[in-house]
Amino acid sequence: MSSDLEELRRELDIVDVVSRFVPLERVGSNYRANCPFHPDRTPSFFVSPSKGIFKCFGCGVGGDAIKFYALYENLSYLEAARELARLYGKRFNLAGVKEEEKVRVALERVSDFYRESLLKNEEALEYLKARGVDGHTVKRFSVGYAPDSRKLAEFLKREGLLEEYLKTRNLVSLGSGNYRDLFLKRVVLPVRTPSGRTAGFSGRRLREDGSPKYVNSPESPYFKKSSLLFGLSETKDYAKEEGYALLVEGVFDVLKLFSAGVRNAAAPLGTALTEQQARVLAAYVKKVYLLFDGDEAGRKAVRRAVPLLLSAGLEVFVVRLPEGHDPDSFVTEYGVKALKGLISSAEELFSSLINGGRDSLEERIKLFREYLSYLPDDAKRIALAAEFQQKAKVPLETLLTPPKRRQASSSLPFKYKVLLKGLLSFRPKVRPEELELPKEVRELCYKALDGEEHELPEEVLEFNSPNLERMFYKVLEQLKKREFVREVEQ
Ligand SMILES: [Zn+2]
Structure with a gap:
């Protein structure tokens, strides 16, 4: 363009x-x-x-x-x-100058406004210091603070970009010349595309006040949450140099690690990893180390992320943090050297399943069969299965067959799982009211489109298939309401 x-x-x-x-x-x-x-x-x-x-x-x-x-x-x-x-x-x-280009300029200028406002706000600066984010990191990531909705609107007016910026819905007009900044009184982190363009923001509250811990920019053509990774723009050169990227769960983990000298981490924006994010990562590195929280939720997040990363052609390493720790708390308690030790001793996913570890053989075979089915490379799949066969004395055919997905405990029909997971992953322009759906499923569709992952059943979040995209569009076609299709055809 x-x-x-x-x-x-x-x-x-x-x-x-x-x-x-x-x-x-x-x-x-x-x-x-x-x-x-x-x-x-x-x-x-x-x-x-x-x-x-x-x-x-x-x-x-x-x-x-x-x-x-x-x-x-x-x-x-x-x-x-x-x-x-x-x-x-x-x-x-x-x-x-096209409107789209003006919106992009406005996003950059608002990032400048926040960055300058941070320097004048003691509480926000103190907060960052207390979280272990150093000055160099603040500058590198252009961390900011949102001080005042009216001042932001005036700043944008002076730039001649107020109308354009309202298109991002980061700032909302309340009528009679009043505005509400979505990130008001929050520490603001610009979320950039890998090429360094500001796409939107993620705002962290400074103290417990009943509001959500994080607020992200609303979905728009400028901010597509499911394909953005926080930190990738700032850390991708380091990741290339190191030969791998670290994937963490929280945006503050990225900042804390960067301050401690671990400069190759990136994080999704408060949601589970998506297929697009995995593909974006694969454009910069061949290897990904998962550094997720050491609790049940973290382990579940690993199981959901691995198939996506493997499907994107990435080599996966899982770093195990002790129970109850996240990267931030681990570095605070044990120091960055200990973390680097954990990272360098992490084993590649398939060799850790083949060579053993904490899990039982039965558990390892189950995971091996499942993960193996996501490898795009046939020759590699067979070679790995042969290697495991030698160790475990399990027939090759068994290892090469993916385990049956649990159906018994499932309450949602297959097509709705495909639909919901597809909506969550691809965020297409779909209006659930135009689909033939039971009321409860339609409600879930709205939640999936809003990215409200935590509102969706576990069986949807856990659902994965290398053919998801194809199946999703097929299901979508089947569910389109007949009268609507007729309307469109006329
Ligand atoms: Zn200067």
């Missing part, structure tokens, strides 16, 4: 723009200077011509050439774009 704004960004030479105001010194393929936005004697301000961005590691400010000019000349982002275009004789039509 190209727009005037994107073209302008591509055409501007950030080194030229910045050096109009700040003398730059070359270091390798980048440039550096004393930061013009905070008292800086180190040089902490860097410019990357290949990425077209600047970033200050002292105060955390960063962005593209237009953003630099806007900050330096105290202009809104769009005004800065217009001025720069004039200055460099580029064609640029402000009226022609």
